[in-house]
Amino acid sequence: MTVAYDVASGAARRRRVAGIVRRDVYALHRNGGRLLDIFFWPVLELVIWGFVTAFLRANNVPIAVSMLLGAVLLWHAVARAQAELAMVFMQDVWSRNLLNVFAGPISLGEFLAGHVIFVAGLVTASTAVLSTLALLLYGIGVTTIGPAAVPFLVVLTGMGWGLGIIAIGIVIRFGEGTQSVAWVLAAAFQPFAAVFYPVAVLPPVAQAIAWAVPASHVFEGLRGLLAGHGIDWAGLATAAALDVALLAGAVAFLAHALRHARRTGRLSKFGE
Amino acid sequence: MDVLTVTALRKRFGPVEAVDGVSFTVGAGEAVALLGPNGAGKTTTLHMVLGLTRPDSGTVEMFGHDMTRDRARALARANFAASYLHLPAVLRVEEVLTVYAHLYALRRPAVRVAEMLELLEIGHLRRQRFARLSSGQQTRVLLAKALLNDPGLLILDEPTANLDPDAADRIRRLLAEQAARSGRAMLITSHNMREVERMCDRVHFVSGGRIVATGSAAELAGAYGVDDLEAVFLRVARGGGPA
Numbered sequence: 131m132t133v134a135y136d137v138a139s140g141a142a143r144r145r146r147v148a149g150i151v152r153r154d155v156y157a158l159h160r161n162g163g164r165l166l167d168i169f170f171w172p173v174l175e176l177v178i179w180g181f182v183t184a185f186l187r188a189n190n191v192p193i194a195v196s197m198l199l200g201a202v203l204l205w206h207a208v209a210r211a212q213a214e215l216a217m218v219f220m221q222d223v224w225s226r227n228l229l230n231v232f233a234g235p236i237s238l239g240e241f242l243a244g245h246v247i248f249v250a251g252l253v254t255a256s257t258a259v260l261s262t263l264a265l266l267l268y269g270i271g272v273t274t275i276g277p278a279a280v281p282f283l284v285v286l287t288g289m290g291w292g293l294g295i296i297a298i299g300i301v302i303r304f305g306e307g308t309q310s311v312a313w314v315l316a317a318a319f320q321p322f323a324a325v326f327y328p329v330a331v332l333p334p335v336a337q338a339i340a341w342a343v344p345a346s347h348v349f350e351g352l353r354g355l356l357a358g359h360g361i362d363w364a365g366l367a368t369a370a371a372l373d374v375a376l377l378a379g380a381v382a383f384l385a386h387a388l389r390h391a392r393r394t395g396r397l398s399k400f401g402e
Numbered sequence: 403m404d405v406l407t408v409t410a411l412r413k414r415f416g417p418v419e420a421v422d423g424v425s426f427t428v429g430a431g432e433a434v435a436l437l438g439p440n441g442a443g444k445t446t447t448l449h450m451v452l453g454l455t456r457p458d459s460g461t462v463e464m465f466g467h468d469m470t471r472d473r474a475r476a477l478a479r480a481n482f483a484a485s486y487l488h489l490p491a492v493l494r495v496e497e498v499l500t501v502y503a504h505l506y507a508l509r510r511p512a513v514r515v516a517e518m519l520e521l522l523e524i525g526h527l528r529r530q531r532f533a534r535l536s537s538g539q540q541t542r543v544l545l546a547k548a549l550l551n552d553p554g555l556l557i558l559d560e561p562t563a564n565l566d567p568d569a570a571d572r573i574r575r576l577l578a579e580q581a582a583r584s585g586r587a588m589l590i591t592s593h594n595m596r597e598v599e600r601m602c603d604r605v606h607f608v609s610g611g612r613i614v615a616t617g618s619a620a621e622l623a624g625a626y627g628v629d630d631l632e633a634v635f636l637r638v639a640r641g642g643g644p645a
């Protein structure tokens with residue numbers, strides 16, 4: 131009996147995906163500073179928006195507190211999924227470990243699957259913590275949104291994955307110098323995601339862009355829901371379809387970036 | 403059967419002809435060296451063998467699998483360590499090895515990791531973070547990673563480049579012992595003559611992206627009418643030919 135499973139077997143594929151998940155879990159466990167990224171900034175944002183709503187209400191501005199805080203909680207899923215996916219990839223670049231991984235039998239799909247699974251767990255955990263905190267502080271949490279919160283979060287996390295995969299592709303395609311993109315890509319989409327205001331307030335061109343962004347359908351849905359209009363299933367379906375298109379495009383771009391990097395020798399440069 | 407067949411590999415980076423028609427084979431159990439000065443094209447050749455860089459032309463066949471078409475199947479049976487690559491810095495040694503035991507789809511990761519810790523004599527470092535180790539210790543962990551899947555072909559890019567002479571000598575002894583005991587094939591690059599004389603059955607001298615001379619260390623010295631590989635190296639590196 132050989133020491134390894136047959137390379138194409140299901141057992142081997144599961145092992146390789148599990149190897150990536152383990153790498154990410156160990157790295158999180160060994161780097162306490164990352165908890166700051168994952169919890170501190172979102173908590174800070176939550177507190178700031180809490181005060182903003184308190185101030186607005188004190189001045190009799192009619193404002194749906196649940197909407198603002200709900201939006202903060204949900205947008206967190208997009209931003210974290212994107213940034214964490216980029217982060218776990220960049221860690222291998224910084225450690226000069228990337229070539230060791232790619233010199234092994236793992237496929238691009240398995241590599242991504244492992245990271246994506248880890249990030250899904252992380253986003254779930256951090257959303258739960260934030261939501262609990264919001265519930266304690268302001269009496270509003272993900273639970274206020276009701277069962278629709280689950281599909282909302284799935285679609286938003288999916289968008290974060292898509293953007294994270296694009297960020298990885300950009301770094302592979304254009305080199306380590308472009309890594310700042312990896313930290314701001316989700317933020318660049320926020321103006322078009324209708325997080326804090328409806329799509330209708332945007333100028334026409336921006337509206338066209340906004341309707342192509344999965345998150346804007348979720349946040350429009352959230353506003354409708356909190357206004358008592360029920361769940362907009364058509365909007366959710368559109369968002370899910372846009373997610374699928376985004377993810378397919380992102381993976382295709384990453385595969386292209388990797389082919390390009392193998393041809394130009396850029397991949398090999400990640401060893402320097 | 404040859405474990406590795408490299409045929410007419412070429413790679414150009416802009417104006418630089420990094421690899422200019424390189425062909426060689428590595429037989430089962432054979433230790434082959436690519437020896438040559440900096441910039442000769444050794445690393446580029448290895449990266450093409452490993453599928454990290456795509457050749458402009460030429461083919462690589464590993465264990466009978468074409469690298470462009472059946473990369474995973476080929477790489478599952480090989481492994482790689484390089485002096486310029488590291489492992490995840492913050493992870494503990496046993497965590498790093500556990501990760502790679504999974505990436506090579508080993509049946510019993512924990513058992514295999516324990517075996518490697520013992521083989522490389524790094525059991526006492528298992529709970530240390532990789533980044534905190536000395537260069538010599540890091541090299542041992544890199545080699546433990548490279549031996550995890552009991553590879554039929556071990557590819558090493560200047561394995562002792564970062565080490566002081568004492569640490570380098572220990573690693574060389576360990577590798578030579580390993581090779582003799584396991585019967586695995588090795589492809590090693592180096593610009594260290596002694597390393598190559600000691601560990602390799604066959605040496606290819608690489609210069610300017612081409613293999614300019616081939617033979618055992620003794621044959622090469624004979625062909626060039628000098629005493630040892632070091633003298634051959636100087637001769638070739640300065641553009642001289644056989645005597």
Ligand SMILES: Nc1ncnc2c1ncn2[C@@H]1O[C@H](COP(=O)(O)OP(=O)(O)O)[C@@H](O)[C@H]1O
Nearest residue numbers: 395398399415418420440441442443444445446
């Ligand atoms: N990824 C790359 N991009 C551009 N040029 C490269 C790249 N890799 C190597 N080169 C160039 O190709 C030549 C051969 O380099 P290399 O294969 O690293 O040589 P060696 O390993 O023998 O020192 C050098 O001139 C080097 O600068």
Ligand SMILES: [Mg+2]
Nearest residue numbers: 444445446559
């Ligand atoms: Mg080199």
